[in-house]
Amino acid sequence: MKxxxxxxxxxxxxxxxxxxxxxxxxxxxxxxxxxxxxxxxTPGKRLRPxxxxxxxxxxxxxxxxxxxxxxxxxxxxxxxxMASLVHDDAIDxxxxxxxxxxxxxxxxxxxxxAMGVYLYSRSLSLIASVGNIDVLDRISVTVTQxxxxxxxxxxxxxxxxxSIAAYLDILEKKTGILFATACECGVLLGGxxxxxxxxxxxxxxxxxxxxxxxxxxMDIMGNxxxxxxxxxxxxELGEITLPLLYLLETCAPDERAGLIQxxxxxxxxxxxxxxxxxxxxxxxxxxxxxxxxxIKKSQDSVNAT
Ligand code: FPP
Ligand code: MG
Numbered sequence: 001m002k003x004x005x006x007x008x009x010x011x012x013x014x015x016x017x018x019x020x021x022x023x024x025x026x027x028x029x030x031x032x033x034x035x036x037x038x039x040x041x042t043p044g045k046r047l048r049p050x051x052x053x054x055x056x057x058x059x060x061x062x063x064x065x066x067x068x069x070x071x072x073x074x075x076x077x078x079x080x081x082m083a084s085l086v087h088d089d090a091i092d093x094x095x096x097x098x099x100x101x102x103x104x105x106x107x108x109x110x111x112x113x114a115m116g117v118y119l120y121s122r123s124l125s126l127i128a129s130v131g132n133i134d135v136l137d138r139i140s141v142t143v144t145q146x147x148x149x150x151x152x153x154x155x156x157x158x159x160x161x162x163s164i165a166a167y168l169d170i171l172e173k174k175t176g177i178l179f180a181t182a183c184e185c186g187v188l189l190g191g192x193x194x195x196x197x198x199x200x201x202x203x204x205x206x207x208x209x210x211x212x213x214x215x216x217x218m219d220i221m222g223n224x225x226x227x228x229x230x231x232x233x234x235x236e237l238g239e240i241t242l243p244l245l246y247l248l249e250t251c252a253p254d255e256r257a258g259l260i261q262x263x264x265x266x267x268x269x270x271x272x273x274x275x276x277x278x279x280x281x282x283x284x285x286x287x288x289x290x291x292x293x294x295i296k297k298s299q300d301s302v303n304a305t
Contacts, residue, residue, distance in 0.1 A: 009053050012066050012074070016049045019075040023122050035107060035115055039082060042100040048081050048182040049074035055186025055200050058305065069130045073185050079123035080139070081178065084146055087116035091154060092237060096229040134188050142181040149173025157238035160260050164245055168209065171216075176208030199304045206298035213291045216241035220275060221284070232271045242290065244274065246283035 006013065024036040052074040053066060088094070089102035090112035096102060104112040120143075127136055153170045156162050183200035186192075218227055219234040220243050234241060240248075244263060251259055259277070262270040278284050 005054065006050060009050060009057070012053045012071065013046055013049060015066075015071045016046065016053075016075050016078065019071055019126075020078065023075070023079070023126065032118070035103060035111065038106070039086075039103070039119075042098045044081070044085075044098055046078060048077040048178060051179060051182035051204060052077055052186040055183040055192075056190040057186075058200075059187060059190030059192035059196070067189075069132070070186065070189050072126045072130050073132075073135055073189060074182075076123040076126040076139070077178070077182050077185070079119050079126065080143070083116045083119035083123065084150075084178075086112050086119060088150065090116070091150065092233065094233060099228050132188065135185050138181055138184055138188065142177050145173045145177045149175075149177075153239065156240075158240070158264070160240055160248060160263060162240050162245065164242070164249070167240075167242060167245055171209045171212040172205055175212045176205035179208035179211075180204030196305055199301045203298050203301040203305075206294045206301065210291055210294045210298065213242055213287065213294065217243055217287055217291070220244070220271065220278060232268055235271050235274075236266045236268075238266055243278045243283050243287045246286045247274070247278055247281055250282045250286070 020040060024033070024040065027033050027036060053070060056066060056070045057064075085097060086103045089097055090104040090109050093104070094102050095105040102112075103115055107115075127139055149170050149172070152166075153174060156166070156170075180201045181204070183204040184197055187197040187200055216234065216239075219231055219241065222231045224230055235244075240263065248256060248259060259274070262274050278287075
């Protein structure tokens with residue numbers, strides 16, 4: 001774990017890891033176990049558990065031990081996140097996840113669908129074992145919003161008239177809300193004030209949007225070496241992300257039809273042409289400015305705590 005804020009919670013993140021292993025060890029069916037072991041061997045950044053634990057710790061003036069309930073909720077959020085990515089890779093036909101073949105690629109669509117629901121159900125059991133109705137309520141609403149974000153995105157593929165506000169709403173729901181909920185659950189379990197909870201909710205939401213704007217920008221402007229996967233995967237699915245939305249918004253009226261034709265081709269050649277157009281237009285700068293604006297907002301929220 002390279003991010004500096006992980007250092008203060010290394011012990012707690014190790015407990016999350018142990019809890020994940022325990023959840024998966026309960027599975028006795030060897031073929032299912034094989035997939036679960038693979039998921040543990042190709043981990044993500046554990047960002048959602050980290051946000052939950054740090055938000056909990058922030059409720060106390062002095063260093064105090066982190067109870068099992070917090071570790072369980074942090075673990076349940078990771079399981080929920082894993083479930084959403086296993087489904088997302090099937091929806092996006094994505095071959096790579098965490099620098100390794102995705103569950104969809106390795107085991108196919110059917111396994112990915114069932115495994116996503118399996119992970120979600122294991123997450124629910126952990127939440128139930130904590131018995132905090134406010135946390136359950138928060139996470140339930142979050143799952144609805146996650147699905148709304150994913151569904152709205154998929155159902156707007158190829159929609160060149162998508163507004164920037166609608167695009168940002170998708171990012172909030174798809175990524176921001178789960179970050180926000182991770183923070184809020186930490187505060188709920190730590191008995192923090194409603195003001196602290198509101199500031200961390202804003203922090204989590206903006207952090208998630210920043211994360212996703214960068215991910216979308218890199219899909220168009222990044223290269224294989226930086227990304228460790230081929231760029232253009234969202235583009236080839238027909239997803240019209242921020243750099244393209246700004247390009248369409250700022251282009252001369254007689255350029256728009258040509259740009260739409262390029263976008264609709266959804267192939268690596270049209271992506272390369274669009275990449276140059278983004279670089280040479282206001283779009284590149286505007287995308288970076290909006291990301292910086294969100295970074296400022298997230299810093300303001302965290303400084304307010
Ligand atoms: C990644 O987006 C996807 C998400 C952050 C959310 C996916 C949500 C669902 C599939 C619905 C919820 C499902 C369950 C089982 C709770 P991306 O495709 O832009 O990012 P990527 O480049 O990491 O794939
Ligand atoms: Mg995806």
